[in-house]
Amino acid sequence: MxxxxxxxxxxxxxxxxxxxxxxxxxxxxxxxxxxxxxxxxxxxxxxxxxxxxxxxxxxxxxxxxxxxxxxxxxxxxxxxxxxxxxxxxxxxxxxxxxxxxxxxxxxxxxxxxxxxxxxxxxxxxxxxxxxxxxxxxxxxxxxxxxxxxxxxxxxxxxxxxxxxxxxxxxxxxxFGPIARQDLAAILVRDLAIDPQQAAHAAALAGGSVTRAVAMHSGQGLRRRAWLKAQLAELPRQTPLGLLALAEKLARERGDVEGDLEIVATWLRDAAIARHCPESMIHADERGAIQAAAVGFEDHAVAEAIDALQAAVRKLRANANPRLTLEALFIRLAGSLRPSPPDADG
Ligand SMILES: [Zn+2]
CATH class of the missing domain: 3.40.50.300 (P-loop containing nucleotide triphosphate hydrolases)
Structure with a gap:
């Protein structure tokens, strides 16, 4: 009712x-x-x-x-x-x-x-x-x-x-984003799914019921897998490849903010993977994130998350999506590029 x-x-x-x-x-x-x-x-x-x-x-x-x-x-x-x-x-x-x-x-x-x-x-x-x-x-x-x-x-x-x-x-x-436990409670009530699945979908949804439902339906999980593959490729991409990726995301007119949030939470998980794995959001991907985290330096991950948050703010202020994403991907590729083996970090 x-x-x-x-x-x-x-x-x-x-x-x-x-x-x-x-x-x-x-x-x-x-x-x-x-x-x-x-x-x-x-x-x-x-x-x-x-x-x-x-x-x-x-x-x-x-x-x-x-x-x-x-x-x-x-x-x-x-x-x-x-x-x-x-x-x-x-x-x-x-x-x-x-x-x-x-x-x-x-x-x-x-x-x-x-x-x-x-x-x-x-x-x-x-x-x-x-x-x-x-x-x-x-x-x-x-x-x-x-x-x-x-x-x-x-x-x-x-x-x-x-x-x-x-x-x-x-x-x-x-209306602010809905707290994770509340979001899970809504999913249990409205979709009649079990609490564990609900908690997982809620953790990936950034406070939005719409996104949580997409996550649960599998559509969101497929998107996450695709984004994860793009993120892994980013440091190796040519400049032209980075521009093409920005154009693709901007042209799709999907939930760009949601996409960037998934990437940001993924990187956040990589940053905390070694120290407090129990607080990871993408808990189901713990192994993959821990493996990826080995190649990332802490300050590089922090820089990348800053860049993502700045891009979200610009998009919310109606900046041109393609230009914003181009600048973002160029920055991310630079931050996440592994340092040469002899430069000990
Ligand atoms: Zn009435």
Missing amino acids: PGFDTIIGQTRPVRTLTRLLARGTLPHALLFTGIEGVGKKTAATAVAMACNCLRRGAEAGRDGSEPSGAVCGECAACRKIAAGTHPDVRHLAPDGGMIKIDRIRELCGFLGMKPYEARTRVVIIAEAQSMNPAAANALLKMLEEPPPQTVLILTAGQAADVLPTVVSRCRQIH
Whole structure:
């Protein structure tokens, strides 16, 4: 059953939202930020339910006895919202990588009419950073003159990706990466997998349910094997080979940040393999990492991890992926190149 009760590992944002709901001070526009797979959409759905549940929503928080934000999960409103069929709860998501102005205009038309049955209409705009400037400006007009009985919830990786004038009119609520144990608990609950497998997938997922599910499905493990092979080849690559690898990763438009995180945790494991193998993240690959670690110098690994983190920061700030990855791979190849046998290190 959806609702705030089912959100694991996001205590702070959930507390903020339930308080706003209980006090009746929910702003008309919210911006949920955080990486993919940390519960932003689930929380948006929970807000829609809390605003419209026919049994619990109305009295929630009034006498202090009812947990605020509580929903029954069973009434007609709750069921329709959970199924995505409530006529007053709209979902907008990028189409072909972009949210265009037509969609926002159509939304304005919808909000110009009275609600069909809801107390509060909820519009969820996923990946708000993919609104083109025309769409963002059309939305801005709506935020300046908010339609009655309406809550707009935007989601984005980070506020910096969204037009500042839009951000300034929203109450921002951040969803951090989910702690490893919480993530494992979610996998056990939602995928019914055994706790050990869940713990393993959670350790490789960087706090994201989406990535943890990919890891568990094997897709992530295949990706990791491929990345590991590329990493092993990196010091021997020609400059042209490094540029080609950067182009390949940038062109695939996959989860580049997730890829870099896998490489970073792999190198971190190599750095600690000798001293505290029990803390390794890629515990299933312990032997291979310990073998690889012999060829790495500690300071070189530290340098490589710094370079990876710097690249992730640049990508988050919308730097050109291909150029960022080119510079990164050239640095990594330099750091991880084994020193000549006579230069004792
Ligand atoms: Zn209900």
